[in-house]
Amino acid sequence: MVHKNNILTRASKKPILWDAFYKSTGTQKPLVIFCHGYKGFKDWGAWDLVAEAFAEADLFFVKFNFSHNGGTMEQPIDFPDLDAFAENNYSKELDDLEDLITFFRSTSNPFQAEIDPNELILIGHSRGGGIVTLKASEDHRITKLISWAGVSDFGKRTATSGELEQWKKDGVKYVLNGRTKQKMPHNYQFYEDFKANEHRLHIESAVKKIAIPQLIIHAKDDPSVAFSEAEALHSWNPKSILFPIENSDHVFGASHPWKADHPPAPLEKVVEKSIDFIRQ
16 A cells, blocks of 8 residues: 555644555554655655565555655655745754654554554664654654664754854855755754754764664765764664665665666665564
8 A cells, every 4th residue: 555645734833744655454564764864855766666665575664754855745856845945954853753753653543553553663864864863862662773874973964064154144055956956045043953952963972872773774885974974873882783785875876766666776785674674
């Protein structure tokens, strides 16, 4: 079963657009929630094929757009709402994930017969890997954690460093989206929110508190997030599993749009390892 573009409405917050992939068997399955990365979205590249693979493995797989990722309910692909993107920050993404988890564990969730409330796995790609790591360290409902090309330090990312005085003076700075050619705005509130919540957003501290099984998957030749960040994550939690991917990149060989009917080989390896980890 595939349920695309469902809307989670929230009081005083922007809605969240989400998809669910699962086999309708009437038996409860582990819930897997996937978080996209920076300038990402749930329908990017091969993510639908990834979702299908998890569903075939008898898992209940959910992917979603962060509420301020720049997409809209009507246009979830690409970024028509740059005003929302400008107002995004790490705290909002953590709030989005919290609300989605709470919804899927509530009685208002229409899929209760298909979801095991005692098994909740988070997967995050790139910046999403940092978000799920923070969430796993503070939420006892999460039972396993997986990062794909995950970041190890939000403080060193371009969104929280650079020409701070000029950023503060202008109130906004722009990052070019190489795919869409849009100049994507970051309002200065992003930095202010990071500084106000710096302790909560410190990934190293979060990893050192994690007691649940943790899998770190990272391409050794990742040009966007260096493999050394995966090694750092692993060093902070020696009980974690570090799984390197050879001869690949930040998105494990995928691209957008993805026309093939199966994922690229490196991404297939990522999915296979993740499913094996969940089943252990």
